[in-house]
Amino acid sequence: MEPLREVSGRAIPFGRKNIDTDVIIPAKWLKTITRDGLGRGAFETLREDPGNLFDSPEFAGSPILIAGDNFGCGSSREHAAWALLDLGVRAVIAPSFSDIFSGNAFKNGIVTVVLPQTAIDRLMEVAQTDPVSIDLESQTVTTPFQDRFTFEIDPFRKHCLLEGLDEVGLTLARGDAIARYENDAKAALPWLAKGVEHA
């Protein structure tokens, strides 16, 4: 994964609440067996409108998306994160995210920034005409007009994003601890360790 320290540029002032994963990427795009090329299906129904933000010359390819409450609710499809990535989005700013979506986003090197609605309102205004900048190290979102909003992020996620670390590789390195757990569990809850071997 590519390290991510800063995301700067135009931000798509989308702002809508409760955007579910069916809107981000409709079910018909889930039939792929690769991760690539899903940007074409991103927000497909909204993009049927010729005046949509995602295809406007001003915002197409912007690295930041500003959304409303509960962004990414609905299904667990990671395709939503892959579709955003393929559009060029590396950061989403919203008042709240669905748990699964923010996990998926993080695992694909997209940072989800939670800010209060008042900050979102201000950023929506700035984004109409000017760029927005997210600095992961200092956990701040800034604008050319001296706006400065700080956000919280899980320290581990921050570390992984900054270093571009692969979570599977990190956990595989904990193989001894996992084996120890398995041994203990086999003694304590032997039937649970049996899985399909019971039949």
Added chain:
Amino acid sequence: MASRPRTLYEKIWDAHVVERRDANDSRGTCLIYIDRHLVHEVTSPQAFEALRAAGRTVRRPDLTLAVPDHNLPTTARRDSAGARIPIADPESAQQLAALERNAPEFGIRYIGDADAQQGIVHVVGPEQGFSLPGATIVCGDSHTACHGGLGALAFGIGTSEVEHVLATQTLLLAPAKTMEVRVEGSLGPGVTAKDLVLHICGVLRASGGTGYVIEYTGSAIRDLSVEGRLTVSNMAIEHGARAGLIAPDDTTFAYVKGRPYAPRGADWDAAITWWRSLTTDPGARYDKVVTIDAADIVPSVTWGTSPEDVVPITGTVPAPENFADPSKQDAARKSLEYMGLVPGEPMTGIAIQNVFIGSCTNSRIEDLRAAAAVLNGRRKSANVKWAIVVPGSGLVKAQAEAEGLDRVFIDAGFEWREPGCSACLGMNPDKVPPGERCASTSNRNFVGRQGPGSRTHLVSPATAAASAVAGRLADVRELDRQ
């Protein structure tokens, strides 16, 4: 030494901590062991591909079960000579072929499209005794919350997490907050587990559960069968909750006993002892408590494009301006436009053209029995063009046929199909045509969910059956009186 009182969620969590990432932070992220992993064809190909690319193996193939469900056609899959009938959609065929290839390559038990046990993963897991109380269960599918009805900590994960679990049998997770949703009292006649959870969707709204694991408690929950509990927990994700939980009890144990992968003999006795300890201790604190009176719940139906858009079947289409939240007013206007509804219209006046009985929410034997009981001796209305029943698994289908339910459905004008996800999300050919309405027992009424332009009304199996007969959304309690 008496230990601190804990919630059910905390007990399952504590039993699965491999290690804390930061030993000094008792509320921080943990490496959590996963006991059961269900895999289907839609969210797994990229995970297997990544394992292959990195030269990694599956740590515990014996704790993993693969079942195709989303893309499978619900029409016959083999011809009379037993040869596979090709799948028309090349992309569906490609995803199914990928799972059929990946499962054996990585040593994973695979229940195939023509096996008697095949079905929707969330129906197959409990039915096979693969999903067990107290276990941590994951699947690349948000409705994994379903298995919480057994008292398992079960939740949906993304494809990168599927890969993580395949490679390590663990996940890095931060503990969730806990919420108790307590439903006391008894459900009235014609009111089912689905109506109960739709009612909760209305109370909690689509994001009221975000960040929480919800434990459903109270006498109305305890009185439910395991099938009903699976229905309730299934929709925990529709309030944004990470998972749903219902404490296992004798009803649960009776359901699990004797299933193919369930513990037996001495293992069974040991399991029961542990399962009995899996209740929330007196004095344990939830982060939030919501109480609901079962007497307030009537057959429920959705009018909009979010599961929170619930009204009693006796109610009317709401007026957007009556919502307090301005953004909800706006969303309601959009929903009503999409749904082609006018405020003030009685719900029972809304004509439907399609009926879908199926999905991991409502495709178990009890659901089919409830629908068949309503349809027995009746026929679907002429304006219902398409009515299908899609059993949740081959075993449900066989059981229903043994009970003669298939005849009841067919005589009522329904099509009797092969198991799978079907019109729940329309990845296979089963779709609701644009602009048409469907009374559906599934769990999501999102825009386009059952096919582009489809209009979904979420209901219980009994309500779906009554609506098929009436040709409009119907109050099953009225039909009973006729």
